[in-house]
Amino acid sequence: MSIVRFLRSGNRFRMKAPLLAILALASFASPASVLAEDRFLTLSNTPLGSREEPLVLRTFLPDPGLGRAVLSNHALGARARKYAPGKGDVEGFVDPTPGLPAAIAVNFGTDLSYCWDTVECRLLYAWRGGFLDMTNYWGDPAIGRRAGFQYLPGLVGELVYVTEGSHPLGLFDTYTEDLKPVYLGYRLVAGVPEFAYRLGEATVKVRIEPGDKPLEIVAHYSVEGAKAWGYFESGYDFKQEDAGEGSFRVRIQGKPVAASAAAEASYSTEAPNAEWGEALFTTLGCFACHSRDGTRGHGPSLAGIYGTSRPLAGTDPVVADEAYLAESIVNPAAKVVDTFPAGYMPPYPIEPKQVDSLVLFIKSLAKP
Amino acid sequence: MKTPSFLLLSSLALALSAAVADESYRLETIAFPEGVPPEVGGVGFTPSGRIVVAMRRGDVMVAEPVADPKAFQWKRFASGLHEACGLHIVSDHEILVSQLPEMTRLVDEDGDGTADLYESVASPWGVTGNYHETNHLVPDGKGGHFLALGTASHNGPTFYNIRGDYSKTGRRGRNFSAANWKGWILHRAADGTITPWASGFRMHNGLLLDRAGHLWAGDNQGDWKATTPFYHVEKGNFYGHVGSLVWDPEWDPAVDPLDLPLERIAEMKTPAAILLPHETMNRSASEPIQIPEGTVFGPYAGQILLPDNNGRRITRLMLEEVDGVHQGACAQFYEENGLHLGNNRVVFSPDETTLYVGQTSRGWGQPAEGLQRLAFTGKTPFDVKTMTLTPRGFRLEFTEPLGDGGLSPDRFQFRRYRYEDTSNYGGDPLDVSDIAVTSVKRTDGRTVEIELDRLDGGGWVYEMTVAELRSESGQVRRTGLFCYTVNRLKR
Numbered sequence: 001m002s003i004v005r006f007l008r009s010g011n012r013f014r015m016k017a018p019l020l021a022i023l024a025l026a027s028f029a030s031p032a033s034v035l036a037e038d039r040f041l042t043l044s045n046t047p048l049g050s051r052e053e054p055l056v057l058r059t060f061l062p063d064p065g066l067g068r069a070v071l072s073n074h075a076l077g078a079r080a081r082k083y084a085p086g087k088g089d090v091e092g093f094v095d096p097t098p099g100l101p102a103a104i105a106v107n108f109g110t111d112l113s114y115c116w117d118t119v120e121c122r123l124l125y126a127w128r129g130g131f132l133d134m135t136n137y138w139g140d141p142a143i144g145r146r147a148g149f150q151y152l153p154g155l156v157g158e159l160v161y162v163t164e165g166s167h168p169l170g171l172f173d174t175y176t177e178d179l180k181p182v183y184l185g186y187r188l189v190a191g192v193p194e195f196a197y198r199l200g201e202a203t204v205k206v207r208i209e210p211g212d213k214p215l216e217i218v219a220h221y222s223v224e225g226a227k228a229w230g231y232f233e234s235g236y237d238f239k240q241e242d243a244g245e246g247s248f249r250v251r252i253q254g255k256p257v258a259a260s261a262a263a264e265a266s267y268s269t270e271a272p273n274a275e276w277g278e279a280l281f282t283t284l285g286c287f288a289c290h291s292r293d294g295t296r297g298h299g300p301s302l303a304g305i306y307g308t309s310r311p312l313a314g315t316d317p318v319v320a321d322e323a324y325l326a327e328s329i330v331n332p333a334a335k336v337v338d339t340f341p342a343g344y345m346p347p348y349p350i351e352p353k354q355v356d357s358l359v360l361f362i363k364s365l366a367k368p
Numbered sequence: 369m370k371t372p373s374f375l376l377l378s379s380l381a382l383a384l385s386a387a388v389a390d391e392s393y394r395l396e397t398i399a400f401p402e403g404v405p406p407e408v409g410g411v412g413f414t415p416s417g418r419i420v421v422a423m424r425r426g427d428v429m430v431a432e433p434v435a436d437p438k439a440f441q442w443k444r445f446a447s448g449l450h451e452a453c454g455l456h457i458v459s460d461h462e463i464l465v466s467q468l469p470e471m472t473r474l475v476d477e478d479g480d481g482t483a484d485l486y487e488s489v490a491s492p493w494g495v496t497g498n499y500h501e502t503n504h505l506v507p508d509g510k511g512g513h514f515l516a517l518g519t520a521s522h523n524g525p526t527f528y529n530i531r532g533d534y535s536k537t538g539r540r541g542r543n544f545s546a547a548n549w550k551g552w553i554l555h556r557a558a559d560g561t562i563t564p565w566a567s568g569f570r571m572h573n574g575l576l577l578d579r580a581g582h583l584w585a586g587d588n589q590g591d592w593k594a595t596t597p598f599y600h601v602e603k604g605n606f607y608g609h610v611g612s613l614v615w616d617p618e619w620d621p622a623v624d625p626l627d628l629p630l631e632r633i634a635e636m637k638t639p640a641a642i643l644l645p646h647e648t649m650n651r652s653a654s655e656p657i658q659i660p661e662g663t664v665f666g667p668y669a670g671q672i673l674l675p676d677n678n679g680r681r682i683t684r685l686m687l688e689e690v691d692g693v694h695q696g697a698c699a700q701f702y703e704e705n706g707l708h709l710g711n712n713r714v715v716f717s718p719d720e721t722t723l724y725v726g727q728t729s730r731g732w733g734q735p736a737e738g739l740q741r742l743a744f745t746g747k748t749p750f751d752v753k754t755m756t757l758t759p760r761g762f763r764l765e766f767t768e769p770l771g772d773g774g775l776s777p778d779r780f781q782f783r784r785y786r787y788e789d790t791s792n793y794g795g796d797p798l799d800v801s802d803i804a805v806t807s808v809k810r811t812d813g814r815t816v817e818i819e820l821d822r823l824d825g826g827g828w829v830y831e832m833t834v835a836e837l838r839s840e841s842g843q844v845r846r847t848g849l850f851c852y853t854v855n856r857l858k859r
Contacts, residue, residue: 056448
């Protein structure tokens with residue numbers, strides 16, 4: 001079993017505990033159910049459901065570097081000055097950590113687990129091999145309290161699907177850029193949650209479960225109040241099957257997701273530096289739209305971009321200098337490169353040192 | 369600030385306040401299935417008399433209460449909830465629950481005893497990923513609810529991507545309101561309308577709407593709370609924890625509430641109805657509950673019990689209205705004698721004879737968990753039933769006629785102190801001084817009036833230590849330490 005390296009905070013100290021927990025579980029996790037009689041949650045920090053009796057758990061969940069394009073309906077937290085009661089601001093900073101505040105995890109035993117988010121109202125990622133290690137949140141049963149600062153469960157197993165870009169389900173007659181999905185709740189259908197959300201006038205229901213083939217994820221959708229819709233998965237083979245009366249099935253073929261090398265990065269946050277920028281590139285999820293190897297994505301590739309001339313729609317080209325790169329992070333709508341959609345990238349109101357670090361990282365990327 | 373004499377008095381007070389072996393209340397511990405940690409986030413009863421317990425790991429369990437505390441047959445009603453810390457049981461098939469990210473309606477649609485529908489009813493608040501942002505709800509009696517939303521702690525993180533709105537100013541502080549409505553009470557009307565009700569709370573871990581329609585909330589000692597307060601909550605008021613102010617629609621975003629002068633904060637805030645001296649009375653107030661009418665639960669009908677989430681005690685509150693302001697006294701109701709730490713949620717059985725106390729403090733304090741029940745044995749304790757303010761001192765009404773023995777002034781020792789709320793975590797009692805008792809007289813068989821040398825309003829805590837008085841029947845007084853918060857003087 002390979003190990004998921006998803007906590008790409010770049011901060012080694014904070015990563016250590018969850019990674020160790022996952023390592024331990026990778027060796028000892030047993031597929032046997034650890035729920036007590038009548039399926040109560042117990043002192044076990046690795047609860048596990050089954051195909052017949054799925055386990056639903058709402059909790060803080062890890063963010064495997066989903067990025068702002070995926071998490072566009074979340075607000076962006078910011079670095080804060082350290083504060084001491086009675087003294088006020090003191091030396092140092094507290095950075096936000098990666099995590100999902102309001103998602104739901106569903107487990108079908110060792111075959112499949114997934115994370116569905118109530119803010120974005122979509123499947124965010126899926127994994128196999130186990131479910132969650134709750135030790136960081138539920139604490140060590142021996143001492144009865146939480147073990148680490150993160151309060152963040154670890155994923156047990158291997159990621160097989162991570163979503164990218166905008167919502168895979170587009171509702172053409174209701175969809176506008178600023179329409180936010182509204183989570184309505186779920187109903188258990190043979191133990192599997194059928195999530196419901198509203199988008200404008202339309203109501204969408206989706207029930208997700210393992211398919212018949214290894215790593216296959218099947219999503220049963222039904223749509224009311226929309227005349228036409230389109231479904232698209234980038235990066236995964238998928239098949240859409242009509243199920244009649246506003247219903248359809250999507251079969252997504254999951255595959256092992258490579259762990260990011262950035263996970264092991266270590267950097268200082270005293271002054272801007274390219275290593276910190278690289279970590280931010282992962283943590284903020286910039287990679288979801290901007291490649292570092294020249295591949296075209298939702299946004300321009302960053303490979304060798306520094307110093308080049310950027311063609312803008314309807315106006316003169318500009319040179320991608322530090323000021324241009326910084327502006328494109330903080331206020332992306334100011335200058336949009338021709339052939340890329342305007343208004344796609346949200347502004348990133350991050351600290352100046354973080355912007356400078358990202359610029360240094362972008363400058364370090366060679367031409368492909 | 370503590371003087372040696374204060375320390376001495378403190379330990380004396382502590383010794384006096386510890387209850388003796390209890391003949392009036394019987395405590396039992398309810399068992400759960402093997403391996404299930406009873407981390408109780410919520411307790412309630414269904415109309416048919418089954419007890420409902422929400423566990424912080426996510427399960428909602430139900431059982432028929434039986435005489436044998438080890439023989440409850442627990443069934444799972446729902447699961448998968450995130451820190452479910454507020455329950456409103458609508459029927460045997462429907463429960464409203466406030467979990468950390470959402471108010472959820474659980475419905476058993478097919479009648480098989482487990483919920484099928486997990487409907488998101490309301491989630492107007494932000495979620496930052498901080499463990500401390502738990503909540504509570506109470507019905508408003510008109511089909512709506514009040515929701516108490518705790519602030520985040522600097523002992524936990526906030527995420528890069530949060531639900532709701534983020535405030536950089538609100539993020540400053542020891543406990544903080546980085547996301548919308550943290551440190552607030554919201555009202556959700558039956559039609560779904562959300563109204564910001566009151567602000568300035570740190571960790572108001574429990575609300576009570578009493579039988580007269582008053583809304584009450586405790587809070588936890590910490591920054592901006594020198595000691596544990598108990599508040600009468602009214603719409604539009606601010607109760608002192610400053611971070612929440614950034615979410616007030618009227619607030620000037622250029623002003624960081626942490627930079628406000630203390631005098632300005634003191635002007636803005638509504639004082640506590642009762643201040644509970646730290647540790648001697650309460651450390652971390654949780655859900656308040658009103659004692660049933662009659663004598664079914666002993667002699668304290670209508671008073672409020674305030675469990676301590678960080679102590680083995682349940683505190684009794686004796687409230688009155690003086691000059692239009694709520695204030696009153698606190699004393700221990702039940703302390704030690706087998707009671708667990710972590711007292712968090714409470715409910716009376718439908719027949720009102722038994723108080724069920726749910727416990728948890730995993731992640732919040734010293735490990736503690738469980739479900740216990742406390743029933744009145746029928747033996748009325750000899751105790752100060754009420755302590756009320758008079759123009760010159762206090763009137764004590766006892767539960768039983770007093771014995772003849774000594775009612776000299778030295779049987780009642782008084783001192784007073786005050787608290788100052790600052791950004792520091794908690795605060796010592798200030799300006800501690802002994803107050804001379806000038807007269808003690810019995811006005812009838814059960815009532816004693818005490819006059820003091822000095823009595824001032826404005827939030828002074830008057831601490832009274834009662835010597836081991838005996839009743840006519842020879843019982844020794846149950847409780848020895850009382851603290852009355854004088855906001856207003858009686859004219």
